[in-house]
Structures are given as C-alpha cells and as structure tokens.
Amino acid sequence: MSAVPVIDLSPIRGTDAAAITALGRKVDAACREIGFLIVEGHGVSPDLIAEVRRESHAFFDLPEAEKLAVRPPPGTMLRGYTPPETNTLARSRGVETPPDMRSLFSMGRPEADGTQYADIPEARPFYQPNLWPGRPAGLRPAFTAYFREMERLSTEIMRAFAVGLGLPVGFFDDKIDNHFAALHALHYGARTTPAAPGQLRAGAHSDFGSLTILMPPAEGGMGLEVQRPDGSFAPVEPPPGAYVINIGDLMQQWTNERWVSTVHRVVNPEGEGWAKPRLSLGFFCHPNYDAPVEALPGTVPAGEAPRHAPVLAGVYMNQKISAVRRPVATS
Numbered sequence: 627m628s629a630v631p632v633i634d635l636s637p638i639r640g641t642d643a644a645a646i647t648a649l650g651r652k653v654d655a656a657c658r659e660i661g662f663l664i665v666e667g668h669g670v671s672p673d674l675i676a677e678v679r680r681e682s683h684a685f686f687d688l689p690e691a692e693k694l695a696v697r698p699p700p701g702t703m704l705r706g707y708t709p710p711e712t713n714t715l716a717r718s719r720g721v722e723t724p725p726d727m728r729s730l731f732s733m734g735r736p737e738a739d740g741t742q743y744a745d746i747p748e749a750r751p752f753y754q755p756n757l758w759p760g761r762p763a764g765l766r767p768a769f770t771a772y773f774r775e776m777e778r779l780s781t782e783i784m785r786a787f788a789v790g791l792g793l794p795v796g797f798f799d800d801k802i803d804n805h806f807a808a809l810h811a812l813h814y815g816a817r818t819t820p821a822a823p824g825q826l827r828a829g830a831h832s833d834f835g836s837l838t839i840l841m842p843p844a845e846g847g848m849g850l851e852v853q854r855p856d857g858s859f860a861p862v863e864p865p866p867g868a869y870v871i872n873i874g875d876l877m878q879q880w881t882n883e884r885w886v887s888t889v890h891r892v893v894n895p896e897g898e899g900w901a902k903p904r905l906s907l908g909f910f911c912h913p914n915y916d917a918p919v920e921a922l923p924g925t926v927p928a929g930e931a932p933r934h935a936p937v938l939a940g941v942y943m944n945q946k947i948s949a950v951r952r953p954v955a956t957s
C-alpha cells in the first residue's frame with residue numbers, strides 16, 4: 627500500500643465546475659498532508675513515454691567519452707550530461723554523504739537561446755541552448771515532444787493547485803510563462819561493486835522548485851521513499867502508467883507552509899536488483915526566474931507574520947543547485 631493518495635486529474639481539462647472544485651480539494655488535502663500525489667488521467671501517451679525511455683537507454687549505453695561530449699560548459703546549467711557520482715542531493719540540506727549513484731541527461735525549454743533575462747547575469751545559465759549528442763538520432767525529437775507534454779501537464783497541475791488554494795484558476799499562469807523547468811532522464815546504473823557506507827542512489831532531499839512530475843521506472847516505484855512526519859520512510863508504489871507528483875520548496879514557501887515539500891530519497895536495491903539499471907524521467911518545474919515567491923493571499927493567519935521572507939524563484943533555486951554540485955571539501 628502506498629502512503630500517497632491517487633488523484634484523477636482529467637476534470638481540470640473539462641468544464642464541470644463542481645468536479646474541478648472537488649479536484650482542488652483533494653489536491654489541497656494531499657499537499658497539506660504529504661506533499662505527494664499519484665496522478666492518473668494525465669493524458670500523456672504511453673507510446674511517447676516508452677519512446678523517451680528507449681532513447682534515454684540508448685544514450686546512457688553510449689561510451690562515456692561520447693556522453694562527456696555533451697557535458698555543459700561553464701555558464702550553462704541543467705543541460706546535457708551529468709556523469710555518475712558528481713552530485714550529492716543530501717548536501718541541499720547541509721548533510722554530507724558520498725555522491726548519489728546516478729547520472730543525468732537534461733534538457734530545458736526548446737526556446738532557450740541565451741537571450742532570455744539577458745539583463746540578469748545570474749539567470750543566464752538557466753536559459754542557455756540545449757545540448758544534443760550526435761546519437762541516438764531519435765533522442766532530440768522524443769525529448770522535445772515529451773517536454774511539450776510536460777509543459778502542458780504542469781500548467782494543468784498548477785491550475786489545480788490554484789483551485790485547491792482558493793485562488794483564481796489562472797493565478798500561476800503568468801508566473802510560469804518564462805519558466806526554466808528541466809527535464810532529467812535519471813539513470814541509476816547497474817553495479818557490481820558495493821556502495822560506500824551512507825551512499826544512496828539519491829540521498830534524502832526535498833525538491834527545490836514549484837512542482838516535480840516523475841515517471842517512475844517501468845518496473846514500478848523501485849526504491850522511491852517519502853518521509854513520514856515521524857521521520858520514518860514509506861515506499862511510493864504508483865500503479866503502472868501513473869505519475870508521481872510532488873511539490874517543492876518554492877511551493878511550500880508560496881503557501882506559507884500550508885503545503886509541505888516532503889523529504890524523499892531513492893534507496894539501493896538488494897542483491898540481484900543491482901544487475902539492472904533504473905531509469906526514471908523527472909520534469910522539474912521552476913517558475914520564471916524573476917517570479918516573486920511570497921506568501922499567497924489567504925495563507926497568513928491574521929496577526930501573524932509570513933514564515934519566509936519574499937524571494938525570487940531563481941535566486942532560491944540557484945543557491946540549492948549550487949550546494950548539490952559543490953565540489954567535495956578537501957582538508
């Protein structure tokens with residue numbers, strides 16, 4: 627049994643006002659209690675998901691030197707190849723562990739060409755052009771089509787969020803129309819050598835942005851765990867074909883902590899589980915770089931101060947992403 631509620635998103639694409647209000651209520655309850663939901667009725671084609679998985683595997687199976695050719699140059703973030711064991715998610719919470727046992731292939735908005743936010747130097751690394759390897763040839767079209775679907779789905783989920791928060795349905799639309807979302811194919815490689823003590827496939831962390839849309843590995847949840855309020859971890863076990871959605875820190879701040887950005891991790895397999903790679907697809911929604919994130923109307927009780935100072939979405943993200951990538955301290 628999964629600790630995460632299952633929600634049918636399809637009403638948000640219809641005109642039944644009562645069904646949309648009911649959806650908003652369910653979303654609000656899930657985001658308050660656990661910050662995670664399992665979403666069905668998302669409308670993404672299973673064939674497209676299978677194609678993106680196939681192309682991702684073909685990329686990760688390339689020789690390392692070929693993958694390294696699309697390592698992002700300095701001044702470019704959230705693009706191309708991130709080699710195994712170079713990021714440490716636990717550090718985003720100030721916890722030092724060995725690096726996560728995964729590698730990434732990442733893309734951002736197809737429109738990004740380095741001209742967006744030209745007047746904000748710190749924003750530019752997030753709006754650089756994508757980096758595409760010479761092969762597999764099908765990677766770019768499959769990822770681009772999937773990215774468009776994720777933009778559609780994330781806009782719909784943000785609308786359900788607005789309804790759940792008692793705001794006008796389009797409240798977030800103009801805060802995400804110049805977003806710097808990243809699509810990451812997350813590859814947890816097969817392994818014959820043991821993990822280091824304390825080393826996980828993905829260390830415990832909360833996500834940083836507004837919302838994450840995760841297509842778990844084809845085999846099922848396989849190791850994704852969410853932290854319960856008592857500190858223990860529960861496995862997330864979505865039915866095949868469903869997305870796992872969770873909110874990130876920026877949404878927690880936007881809602882003045884009415885909603886929780888829950889800590890989660892990917893634990894290591896046992897025994898023969900190491901023989902196979904694990905591949906998940908994560909679409910990480912980051913609002914517009916300059917979207918002001920401050921307590922939303924109606925979230926601060928009368929007589930109380932907001933729990934967080936206002937922050938620009940991109941400034942917060944920049945800090946968190948840099949912490950995860952910080953080189954290991956040498957003494």
Ligand SMILES: O=C(O)CCC(=O)C(=O)O
Nearest residue numbers: 812828833850892906908
């Ligand atoms: O691969 C997964 O199942 C989850 C990974 C994750 O939580 C993350 O990359 O933020």
Ligand SMILES: [Fe+2]
Nearest residue numbers: 831832833890
């Ligand atoms: Fe995460």
